[in-house]
Amino acid sequence: MTRIASIMKTLIGLIVAAAFVAAGIFAIRYVLDMGENMPEIEGQEETEADEGPLEPKPFSAYSWEELAAIATLIEEAPDEASARAIAAQWNLIDEEGRLTTQTRTLELENGLTVDVRLVGVLHDTPSEGGGKAALTFMTSPIDLRSVNGSASSQGGWEGSELRAWLASEALAQFPDELAGRIVSVRKLTNNTGKSDSTASITETDDILWLFSCGEVCGHISWLGDEFGYLSDGADELLNAEGSQYEAFAQAGVDQSSDNASYLIMFYQGAPVAWWYRTPYAFEFLAITDDTFYQVTSSGYASAVNLADAQAGVVVGFCL
Secondary structure (H helix, E strand, O other), X not given: OHHHHHHHHHHHHHHHHHHHHHHHHHHHHXXXXXXXXXXXXXXXXXXXXXXXXXXXXXXXXXXXXXXXXXXXXHHOOOXXXXXXXXXXXXXXXXXXXXXXXXXXXXXXXXXXXXXXXXXXXXXXXXXXXXXXXXXXXXXXXXXXXXXXXXXXXXXXXXXXXXXXXXXXXXXXXXXXXXXXXXXXXXXXXXXXXXXXXXXXXXXXXXXXXOOOHHHHHOOOOHHHHHHHHHHOOOHHXXXXXXXXXXXXXXXXXXXXXXXOOOOOEEXXXXXXXXXXXXXXXXXXXXXXXXXXXXXXXXXXXOEEEEOOOOEEOOOEEEO
């Protein structure tokens, strides 16, 4: 009986062990099946980084790869209303139809961390293809630099040393996850310098760029307000360099006010003035072509400084 009992005990142990193994296999299979059959959000795409379904998050929590995937969904929408609905689905627009006011951080290759805001949806025109670039972003200053090595605005934004630096050394400081996904867009600017003709407004194709006065402030009458009839339509040049981005309008920014302090920018903890890409073009009193517009460190939107002065480089880019 002792031998039979021992054999029975061994058999029972084997049966119990087999049952545990079977249960484990079933549990693993169940988890895998649940993953395969997990419901997806409409318009779902998978990202390489997550190797899983893209899910709505706060703006600050997305990876750049995820934001690029969302940008693709927005671009593929049949109309603007649908595109904005998609942006809202992914928490880029709130329930009231306003752009998110959250910021996110971007660490550059040189170790500097800057803030990034969403400033527009379907605003910019891509350099290639039709339609509009889905998302436009704005950084806090990525450096303090002059527009040119000498005090000259000749050639405007297109011919500036700062534009050349942004297209090469500055872009190289952006992480690969982002830099390879940025969409080149067309920017309108007075690329002559001192001028009294809107014929000076031409297009450039830019991956990283500075904002124009009009893109930040909306309609401008600075020169007409200051010089009256002597300005002879000089503000037309300023108003031909693109339309105001949604985020600035939403924050109440205009040519004379920034009540929400939206335009105050910090570089390494200190408030700094920052450049527009717009040259000062008015020829009254034979003023030389040596200055560009900028925002002051206090957020005043209409100031000028010599092109070889140091100021913050606030960058725009699109996905």
